[in-house]
Amino acid sequence: MGFLDFINNFFNGFFQKKKHVRLGIYGPTNSGKSTLANRICRDWIGEELSTVSNIPHETREINVKERVTVKSDGKKLTFNIIDTPGIATKIDYEDFLKFKLSPKEAKERAREATKGVIESIRWLENVDSVIVVLDATKNPYSQVNITIIGNLAARNIPVIIAANKVDLKKANIEKVRSAFPQYGVVGISAEFGNNMEDFYKSLVKLV
């Protein structure tokens, strides 16, 4: 191998090994994490990442999309997006029966959901920045929200809060802001794409 090949391989290897920011999407169940992950992926790479539904714990495994590039305000940010299962402190398979799942399906979903929560918590070690997605129609003062944000703060991981579902009448962004005054809170509707420009601006700034 000649000297030039060596230099070439060295620099290729160097740049290939360059790691992108690992951007985690965290939050309680049914807050719209996967809807937001899909929105971001659709907006910037034209494809979706996760399946979504109204049944809680639809995302039961970590989904990763690599090399998503967002541009905002003349800045460019490339990251790997990590959509995580919703964090919960309780899982009852009977709750899934209300969504017309069979008992067998409900039990299986509950079993997978518990694993998903564990996986989400363990992945806290592997993220560089996090979007915490909260349902703006719900009370933000829940222990799950506090535990998630407390863990990110204790690990010094930069956080942006997406107060989702602002298209709904019951949404109250101010309540989310007053619950977490030390964080940037952006009101969005991941489903309908409301206020995504502001969201991308804050995201690029955050990372």
Added chain:
Amino acid sequence: MLTLQYLPYDQIRNLSSETRIKKLINLVKENKILLLEGKLNPFEEAKLIEKTMEQISKRFKGIEICTVYPENKNIEMFGKLRNEILRLLGHRQGLTIIGPATIVKEIKRDPNKIELLTKPLRK
């Protein structure tokens, strides 16, 4: 019958995080609502959720948990909370309520009040 058990922090102070969490889960699995003096640190809270998930079964559906702070009089508590978390000190301050999800339906927290809603007991 609903059992409330007060757990002074001294009873868990010298335990390792893992043993502490195990003790809390075991007490909750006895269908007791725990009133723990002080609070767990954020890592322990996450571990508590993780360990709870590992033990979900037909009889044990998980937990409801809520931590109350002395500063819980106004919304500024979360700014203070963050500082507290970062320092990871002051475990004896406040009160942590942990109950089994089969009994405690929800613990609602607003800045100024806590409501513990229970489920009707199954016969």
